[in-house]
Amino acid sequence: MGFTMGLNLLLLLAMVATNILSLYHLSSNIQSKPPAPPPVPDHLIHQLSTIRATINHLTSLQPSTPPSKKIPSAAAAIAAPSDLLIYTHIAPIGSSCKDNPILLHQYMNYTPFSLCPNDAPIAEDLILRGCHPLPRRRCFSRTPFSPPASLPADPFSPLPEKTALLNHYNCKTFSCFAGLKPEMGFDMRVEKSRYLNYRTDLDLPISQLLQLAKSAKSVIRLGLDIGGGTGTFAAQMKLQNVTVVTTTMNLGAPYNEAVAIRGLVPLHAPLQQRLPVFDGAVDLVRCGHAVNRWIPVTSMEFLFFDVDRVLRGGGYLLLDHFFSKKMDLDKVYTPLIGRLGYKKVKWAVANKADASGVKNGEVYLTALLQKPLIRSTSK
DSSP: OHHHHHHHHHHHHHHHHHHHHHHHHHHHHHHHSOOOOOSSOHHHHHHHHHHHHHHHHHHHOOOOSOOOSSOOOHHHHTOOOHHHHHHHHHSOOSOTTTTOHHHHHHHHOSOTTSBOOSOHHHHHHHHHTTOOSOOOOOSBOOOOSSOOSSOOSSTTSOOOTTSSOOTTSSOOSHHHHHHHOGGGSOOHHHHTTTTTOOOSTTOOOHHHHHHHHHHTTOOOOEEEEETOTTTHHHHHHHTTTOEEEEEOOOSSSOHHHHHHHTTOEEEOOOTTSOOSSOTTOEEEEEEOTTSSTTSOHHHHHHHHHHHHHHEEEEEEEEEEEEEEEHHHIIIIIHHHHHTTOOEEEEEEEEEOOSHHHHHHTEEEEEEEEEOOSSOOSOO
16 A cells, blocks of 8 residues: 555646646747737637627527516516617627637737838728727827818818828829819819809808807807718818818728828728717707618617707707708608608708619708707606
8 A cells, every 4th residue: 555655646746747847848939939810819809709699699689578567577578679689680789890710819919019001991991891990009090291280271272292101002193083073082283162152042151050049049169960071061060160170081092191280080980889978068050961761771770869868958950951862751751751850941852863863863951950958757
């Protein structure tokens, strides 16, 4: 028996020695040659997988019994609200970064504490796929060699060259973009007269907008322009001492850079994101060309109610040249807009006369709507 105990003790000592040597060897390898980092950190995968699993669980739940006056059971307590079920089908919640692992790997595959990669298109693709806000990175942002010396005295002066990084575009200068298409918003000679003149009933000049607000004993101090391109509406309002911030994406052109260089505030935010503005903070929300019939109806409904959230009581929603098929305007969008319960200050409809409009039977709508000052809380 003493021999057996001695043998067991010897084996135990051998195992301990082997583990110590293995740990020493492993630590030496780590110090000399660190292993390549995984495409996505394990803890991040775990977090995102948990979020996805939770969402899948919520979407699979269906209310089994009608509500009663009794105290709800544990199963009923975790039943997903109907609006959450709807929203999970039209916009990603938290897990969309994990749903695009290749793009996420490319975006986060950089050298920490060094210059960030020139990968703005990858960031744009991730945001448009719902990965927003993007993960933070520990690298230094790239800056142009010739930043503007000061804010422009005139937001309609030509955009200065070499003040933005345009390497990933076909056009390498702002003047090149200005020469492509006037409607892109980079030609300041064209932009200078926008939102000022009345040509058809679809136009609402800024002077008339401010006069309508003044007649209603209302004031416009702060505004939000959704999908505002290069920020021309904000620039015109700035000349009237009104502060407007612009949400815009760089879809094929440096819209955010143009807004900033003009001395305005760009918000790099997609349409499907909750508006990055606090409740009841603004007096005016304008929806321009970006908000139109290509947005799914349910998504547009969520968007309009988010607009209602950020508007103060008595504030204004301006639908500027919203276009859709005539039949859809009558049967879909007019009832959708009416659900807000806003006062119609202006409502003008006219045929969309370009080739696409004629082919598809489309119309334009320009509407100025005023949010009720006080809403009943009885509903």
